[in-house]
Amino acid sequence: MIDRRSVLKLGAASLAGALVGTSSPVLGAARADRPGFPGAAVFTSQHQEGLAFADELRARRVAALSAGNDIAQLWYGHLEAGRAQRAPIAGLTERATLFCLEELARSAGMRVLYRVDHLIDEHGNAQHSAVGPAWVVQAASKLTPKSAFGREMALLASQFEFPDAPSPAAVKRTGPFAPGNKIALVSWMIA
Amino acid sequence: MVLPPNVSEADFNAALNEFRSAVGPNWTFTSDEDVALYRDSYSINWGEPEERVASAAVAPAKVEEVQQVVRTANKYRIPLYPISTGRNLTYGGSAPTMRGSVVVDLKRMNRILEVDEKRAFALVEPGVSYFDLYNYIRERNLNLMLDVPDPGWGSPMGNSLDHGAGYTMSQFRDHFGSHCGMEVVTPEGELLRTGMGAIPNAETWQEFRYGAGPNVDGLFAQANFGIVTKMGFWLMPMPEAFLSGTVTAPRHQDLEALVHEVSYLEDLGLTGMPQYGSPVAQGNAVASLMQNGWPSSEAVEKFVASQNRPAWSVQLYFYGPEETVRATWQAAKRRFGKAIAGAAFQDGEFLTLPIPREKEPTQSDKPRLGIPALEVFNMVARNPLNTNDPPDGHADLFVTIPRKAAALWESSRVLYEAHREVGMPARYSPFSTPFTYYSRCFWTGTTVPTWRDPAKNARSRELFAKVMERCAEHGWVGYRTNPAFQDLLISKYSFNNHALLRFQEKLKDAIDPNGIMSPGRYGIWPPAMRKGRA
Numbered sequence: 001m002i003d004r005r006s007v008l009k010l011g012a013a014s015l016a017g018a019l020v021g022t023s024s025p026v027l028g029a030a031r032a033d034r035p036g037f038p039g040a041a042v043f044t045s046q047h048q049e050g051l052a053f054a055d056e057l058r059a060r061r062v063a064a065l066s067a068g069n070d071i072a073q074l075w076y077g078h079l080e081a082g083r084a085q086r087a088p089i090a091g092l093t094e095r096a097t098l099f100c101l102e103e104l105a106r107s108a109g110m111r112v113l114y115r116v117d118h119l120i121d122e123h124g125n126a127q128h129s130a131v132g133p134a135w136v137v138q139a140a141s142k143l144t145p146k147s148a149f150g151r152e153m154a155l156l157a158s159q160f161e162f163p164d165a166p167s168p169a170a171v172k173r174t175g176p177f178a179p180g181n182k183i184a185l186v187s188w189m190i191a
Numbered sequence: 192m193v194l195p196p197n198v199s200e201a202d203f204n205a206a207l208n209e210f211r212s213a214v215g216p217n218w219t220f221t222s223d224e225d226v227a228l229y230r231d232s233y234s235i236n237w238g239e240p241e242e243r244v245a246s247a248a249v250a251p252a253k254v255e256e257v258q259q260v261v262r263t264a265n266k267y268r269i270p271l272y273p274i275s276t277g278r279n280l281t282y283g284g285s286a287p288t289m290r291g292s293v294v295v296d297l298k299r300m301n302r303i304l305e306v307d308e309k310r311a312f313a314l315v316e317p318g319v320s321y322f323d324l325y326n327y328i329r330e331r332n333l334n335l336m337l338d339v340p341d342p343g344w345g346s347p348m349g350n351s352l353d354h355g356a357g358y359t360m361s362q363f364r365d366h367f368g369s370h371c372g373m374e375v376v377t378p379e380g381e382l383l384r385t386g387m388g389a390i391p392n393a394e395t396w397q398e399f400r401y402g403a404g405p406n407v408d409g410l411f412a413q414a415n416f417g418i419v420t421k422m423g424f425w426l427m428p429m430p431e432a433f434l435s436g437t438v439t440a441p442r443h444q445d446l447e448a449l450v451h452e453v454s455y456l457e458d459l460g461l462t463g464m465p466q467y468g469s470p471v472a473q474g475n476a477v478a479s480l481m482q483n484g485w486p487s488s489e490a491v492e493k494f495v496a497s498q499n500r501p502a503w504s505v506q507l508y509f510y511g512p513e514e515t516v517r518a519t520w521q522a523a524k525r526r527f528g529k530a531i532a533g534a535a536f537q538d539g540e541f542l543t544l545p546i547p548r549e550k551e552p553t554q555s556d557k558p559r560l561g562i563p564a565l566e567v568f569n570m571v572a573r574n575p576l577n578t579n580d581p582p583d584g585h586a587d588l589f590v591t592i593p594r595k596a597a598a599l600w601e602s603s604r605v606l607y608e609a610h611r612e613v614g615m616p617a618r619y620s621p622f623s624t625p626f627t628y629y630s631r632c633f634w635t636g637t638t639v640p641t642w643r644d645p646a647k648n649a650r651s652r653e654l655f656a657k658v659m660e661r662c663a664e665h666g667w668v669g670y671r672t673n674p675a676f677q678d679l680l681i682s683k684y685s686f687n688n689h690a691l692l693r694f695q696e697k698l699k700d701a702i703d704p705n706g707i708m709s710p711g712r713y714g715i716w717p718p719a720m721r722k723g724r725a
Binding site for chain 2: 068069070071072073076094095096097099100103104106107111165166167168171172173174175176177178179180181182
């Protein structure tokens, strides 16, 4: 059975390489009844990594929703309805999407539990920086500038477990704005 | 954990226990990770000792619980800071004005108590958002239009109490101006209703604002005299149609006549919020004009003549039956054509209202149609003008200037010079355009970047203070500001040795003897914290 600790171990070798071949329907079925399993996912359709993130989570039977242009449609039309269950919401989006969802989620008593920022330069090289539980930070540290991180972040999200003591460090880490000469994406979990 | 000033840990813990008894253990938040949610995302003091962070938060679900929280706060001298949805970013967000205050989060009081379609009003609780009210109206096919701010995620109550504004007709886009009737928990825990609400069983609470005697509603806006728990709003009947049109004026000197004609239409209630623009200033063309500093009016006209584009534009928006919006646009064209030689016109969008729900997602300019949206975040986040090192937020400083061309010219020049004084980019030119949220004045101002970096924030605070000082020298002062600058702002309202503030302080001392309600909000402090201020 693949669990969070397995991800850590595998991450030390190659997070992506180890899990890419996993039968996703099996993994999805095995994980879906865990409290930390994402109830929904949000992705940017403007970037390949966002699409890969969505594909991977859909394979695990997670409803993956495109962020679109107006986060209000997403929150009030879809995500808010599930707030009573406080099911985790995973994402790989632009900063502005996370910024809006984080503010909206406060009213539902939900907060960002981890985030991995991906800053992609004009050559396609990505810098990754993670904040949150140690196992997330460690797993993200294995990402390389050329990693296909969308799929890897989906796998990370599918392994999520509620931390015993959430860290405030992941909360409100940046504003909505992105640099003009880079693509600023962020993977996150709100619960 | 941050403690409230001058409160012992024992007293604070005792108060928290009483809060838990009042609202339930799950609705009193004291852990660092919970309290962190109330930090101001756009704080200009992020991570510094001066950052206005809460000590705890408490979320009552009904009026009686609010009263109990207030009584406990009095007992232990705990400062409270109420928020409705806490989304007035750039003006403090969900963070308190004074560090260590307990945020009273009213999100659970989210009932839409009444929407009367024929009498065109709503009565709501604090936690009702614009989206909530909009969906309520549309799901019931009520023939009403909201006036919404942009972004539209705040609450009608919070936005109006902070003097926020929207985009449609002037009597509705002044959100406090369109309120009618309040219910308030006073700082001593008593419940009062204003206007006709003070009359038991009155049916006109949301129809006649004043009642008889002094009207006190204004005391509860941008202030600290109570916690508003219900509030009524006048709504616009859903117009049958919407029409936009653009007027252009060829010369820079035409602005005076353009403003006059637009004001005529606005003051008669014939157009919604006008949107001024400057076609000649689009792109980087104006950079050459500004390369040697602020230009003369002669140089400006010469520049305009060389560009083959009009100096000014204004978009007008008409609401009403199709016959009247088309006729009004025709009348507007006639008047502008007579007043401005070379004025030109372009017909804009015509829409039959309401917009079908399935078409809402792709509808442009939603706020002008009363549709709340958050698209603005994506627009600014992807803005190509963002630098390689984008800020994390901004602190807006809008100052009120006279509704005339000369004032716009002079205020733009002053803002330009103030930015240059502190070595910051100055994006002002003789073609800067005004904000027109309030119909009887212009606003101009600046958007100061805020960061997670204290050193950068120090520069931003320097710029903010400089702009405020320079503008105040001309009588242009903000109507609303970030908590970090509320004392400075209020110090500018200094007529007769600050008589207005001294009067407000007398009221504060009488109404809130323990000083527990939002200490320091808009410069009004309890006596013990007043020394050295104003």
